[in-house]
Structures are given as structure tokens and as C-alpha cells.
Amino acid sequence: MDRIRIRGGRRLSGQIPISGAKNAALKLMAASLLTADPLILRNVPRLADVRAMAELLRSFGVGVTISLGATLGEGDEMKLDAGRLTSTFASYDMVRKMRASFQVLGPLLARVGEAKVSLPGGCAIGARPVELHLDALKAMGADVWLEDGYVVTQAPGGLKGAHITFPFVSVGATETALLAATLARGVSRLTNAAREPEVGDLCRCLVAMGAQIEGIGSGELVVEGVRELHGTVHRVMPDRIEAGTYAIAAVIAGGEVELVGAVRENIAALIALLEKSGASISDTPRGLKVSRNGAQPRAVDVTTAPYPGFPTDLQAQIMALMTVAEGSSVVREKIFENRFMHVPELARMGAKVRIEGDTAFVKGVTSLKGAPVMATDLRASVSLVLAGLAAEGETMVGRVYHLDRGFDRLEEKLSAAGADIARIAE
Numbered sequence: 380m381d382r383i384r385i386r387g388g389r390r391l392s393g394q395i396p397i398s399g400a401k402n403a404a405l406k407l408m409a410a411s412l413l414t415a416d417p418l419i420l421r422n423v424p425r426l427a428d429v430r431a432m433a434e435l436l437r438s439f440g441v442g443v444t445i446s447l448g449a450t451l452g453e454g455d456e457m458k459l460d461a462g463r464l465t466s467t468f469a470s471y472d473m474v475r476k477m478r479a480s481f482q483v484l485g486p487l488l489a490r491v492g493e494a495k496v497s498l499p500g501g502c503a504i505g506a507r508p509v510e511l512h513l514d515a516l517k518a519m520g521a522d523v524w525l526e527d528g529y530v531v532t533q534a535p536g537g538l539k540g541a542h543i544t545f546p547f548v549s550v551g552a553t554e555t556a557l558l559a560a561t562l563a564r565g566v567s568r569l570t571n572a573a574r575e576p577e578v579g580d581l582c583r584c585l586v587a588m589g590a591q592i593e594g595i596g597s598g599e600l601v602v603e604g605v606r607e608l609h610g611t612v613h614r615v616m617p618d619r620i621e622a623g624t625y626a627i628a629a630v631i632a633g634g635e636v637e638l639v640g641a642v643r644e645n646i647a648a649l650i651a652l653l654e655k656s657g658a659s660i661s662d663t664p665r666g667l668k669v670s671r672n673g674a675q676p677r678a679v680d681v682t683t684a685p686y687p688g689f690p691t692d693l694q695a696q697i698m699a700l701m702t703v704a705e706g707s708s709v710v711r712e713k714i715f716e717n718r719f720m721h722v723p724e725l726a727r728m729g730a731k732v733r734i735e736g737d738t739a740f741v742k743g744v745t746s747l748k749g750a751p752v753m754a755t756d757l758r759a760s761v762s763l764v765l766a767g768l769a770a771e772g773e774t775m776v777g778r779v780y781h782l783d784r785g786f787d788r789l790e791e792k793l794s795a796a797g798a799d800i801a802r803i804a805e
């Protein structure tokens with residue numbers, strides 16, 4: 380299995396292109412199931428999770444063709460043709476590998492009137508149940524039951540619009556309800572909907588496909604169902620988590636990096652913290668410039684929250700920065716119950732972190748030491764890469780497949796910006 384080797388202590392400079400957003404692309408791909416016309420997605424990131432979703436869609440009879448972009452920054456183009464669906468079954472094997480596969484449930488049910496999709500089960504970062512997804516579909520008139528670890532849903536007469544109030548914010552449940560509501564009879568109102576920019580990107584694509592959606596970007600989405608949707612061409616939004624990760628890379632390693640394609644508004648919560656910690660962030664015609672020169676970063680406290688709050692998907696990365704900050708910081712994880720797997724690995728590099736429930740107390744040290752490390756999820760893995768950039772000596776990050784799930788050619792991007800980082804094939 381490949382590993383990533385980082386020799387720390389190099390400052391970063393130059394440009395890093397930001398790829399299309401994984402968590403937008405996966406749901407946009409699922410949206411192709413809603414129409415018999417081809418959906419063309421541009422700026423698709425080259426990721427293992429995107430390939431897994433393509434494989435799942437192919438198993439339903441969707442034609443998937445990919446034209447590779449020529450440069451790191453360009454992204455790929457994907458044509459999805461769900462003209463003739465031959466199956467509505469998503470196996471345990473498919474869904475277990477990638478939870479986002481569960482997002483095919485809503486569109487399959489809405490278009491075909493039935494679906495059988497494996498329950499995702501827990502994962503490294505927590506139990507992650509799906510009852511909100513199922514409650515939303517039930518409210519729209521679907522029959523939903525569980526059978527041998529599978530969710531079976533039917534709506535032979537079609538779905539009908541409903542007022543759904545989510546008891547707490549869920550990105551996935553909002554998307555399930557939204558995708559289903561586009562083809563339901565009548566009006567659906569989604570209250571306490573997730574405001575994450577990826578939900579907005581999905582809404583914009585659905586509107587271009589003929590859906591009627593109001594309140595995009597707000598916590599209240601109103602969807603008037605239509606009889607059918609048509610194809611369109613949609614450009615996947617830039618990945619705010621990737622942008623945030625490279626912004627933290629520039630701060631932890633020091634130097635000055637332009638993040639080409641990064642959108643300030645989408646990472647405003649992170650920018651506020653990085654500025655408090657001593658970094659400078661400015662707009663450029665193509666994105667954002669992030670720099671830290673000289674002084675050690677200062678400790679800041681962080682609490683994760685639904686958008687526009689600080690994203691849980693950047694918690695591990697900001698913690699890596701806090702391990703080398705001046706002073707102590709408190710990092711609270713409020714979205715997932717088990718998302719501190721990076722802590723014991725960071726500790727192997729000399730970080731001083733104590734965990735109490737959902738809170739990590741981080742005491743900054745003046746330097747980390749390189750070590751062999753590995754992590755059990757994507758964002759935890761990348762936090763170890765960030766720590767490696769700041770550490771003295773060599774860090775070897777194992778289980779690189781986690782990184783490949785969500786970071787498009789990470790080692791190429793960082794080495795082009797001056798990091799000493801390489802993939803070691805085994």
C-alpha cells in the first residue's frame with residue numbers, strides 16, 4: 380500500500396489550484412438519476428470516492444463517460460446518462476465503502492417509485508444514523524421498511540409534497556428530501572435545512588435541470604415538484620474543505636500561497652480564526668492569498684457547527700495547527716461523536732493534546748518531530764500531512780487510500796508549492 384513521505388521544515392510558495400468539491404460532486408452525480416437526459420458535470424475532482432459513485436451508478440444502468448482534464452487545476456468532465464435504468468438496488472458492498480452512496484435513495488424513489496439501498500452502518504467518525512432521511516421520505520408518502528440490513532422504499536403512486544421540519548441540521552437528509560421533492564406532486568417545504576454551500580450547488584444544478592426551488596442558501600427550502608427534469612451542463616463548485624486545508628498548510632509551514640479558485644465566503648469561519656492566529660489572507664483576482672511570515676501562530680479556540688459555523692471537516696486540520704501554536708486552545712467537536720482519531724497520531728509526533736468527551740485541550744509546542752503515522756479517515760489523514768509539513772525530520776503517512784478518497788493529487792499540489800512530499804509506492 381502506498382505511503383506519503385514528508386520532510387518537514389520547508390516554507391510554501393506559489394499557487395495551489397483548488398479542485399471541484401467532493402461533497403458536491405457526489406450528490407450531483409446522484410442527481411443524474413432524476414432525468415432520462417444526460418447530465419454533464421464539469422470540474423469533477425479525480426478522487427476514489429467519485430470513481431466509487433460512478434461504479435454504483437453504472438450498476439443501475441447509467442452510462443458514465445469521463446474526459447480527463449489536461450492540467451491539475453482543470454478538473455475532469457463527466458457525462459452521466461440515466462436514460463434507461465436497469466436496477467434500483469445498491470448493495471452493502473457499495474454503500475459500506477462510501478456512505479455518500481446512500482444519496483441515491485431519494486432520486487431512485489422519486490423517478491422509478493422504488494429502491495433498495497443498504498443501510499450504511501457506522502463509520503470511523505461515528506454512528507451516523509439515517510432516520511432523518513427515512514422520515515423525510517415517509518412524510519412524502521413513501522412506504523419505507525428495513526429488511527436484512529437494507530432500506531426498502533416504494534411509492535407506486537409517486538411522492539407527494541410535504542412540510543418537513545428537521546429536528547437538527549443534516550446535510551445528507553436535506554439532500555435526500557430535496558432530490559425526492561423535485562419530482563413529487565405539489566409543494567415541499569424543508570425547514571431547518573442544511574445551508575452548506577454544497578447543498579446550494581446541488582440546488583443550482585437541479586434548477587438548471589428544470590426544478591422549482593426557492594430559498595437557496597437559506598435554512599428554508601421550498602420545492603414545487605415538476606413532472607420531469609431535463610439534462611444540463613453544471614460546473615462543480617470549488618472544494619471549500621480542500622481550500623481550507625491548503626490555507627492551513629500555508630500557515631503551519633509558513634510562506635505565502637495563492638489558492639486558485641478558493642472562495643472567501645465559503646471558508647469565512649476558518650479565515651476569521653487564521654487571522655486571529657496571526658495569518659494574513661487577502662483576495663486576488665483568481666482566489667485567495669494566505670501567508671504567515673515569521674512569528675509562531677497564536678492559539679485560538681474552535682467549536683465545530685453546521686454552516687456557516689466552523690466545519691467539522693476542518694477540525695483535524697486546525698488542530699494540527701494548534702499543536703504548534705503559542706499558547707493553549709480548546710477544540711470542541713459538536714457534529715460527530717468520534718472525530719478525534721488524529722489525536723493519538725499527532726501525539727506520536729510530540730503534540731500535547733488531552734481529550735475529555737467532545738473537547739480536546741491542546742497545548743502548543745515549539746516543534747513536532749516526524750514519525751510514521753496513519754489515520755482512519757480522510758480529514759484525520761490530511762491533518763497528519765499538515766503536521767508533517769511543520770515537523771522536524773521525516774513523517775510517513777500510511778493508509779494513503781483515505782487521502783485519495785478526498786484530495787485530488789495532494790502530493791503533486793503540495794510539492795509544486797515547495798513542500799518536500801512524495802508518494803512512496805510499495
Ligand code: EPZ
Pocket residue numbers: 402403405478479505506507508509510511512548549550551552691692714715716757758785
Ligand atoms: C456530510 O455528511 C459530509 N459528507 C461530511 O463530510 C460532513 O462531515 C458532514 O456532512 C457535516 O458537514 C458528504 O457530504 C458526503 P450530516 P452527512 O447528515 O450528510 C447525525 C468528509 O470528510 N445524523 O450533516 O452524513 C450524524 O450522525 C465527510 O468529506 C443523524 O443522527 O452528515 C451527524 O452526527 C465526513 N441522523 C450529524 O447528524 C440522520 O438521519 C450531521 O450529519 C442524519 C444525520
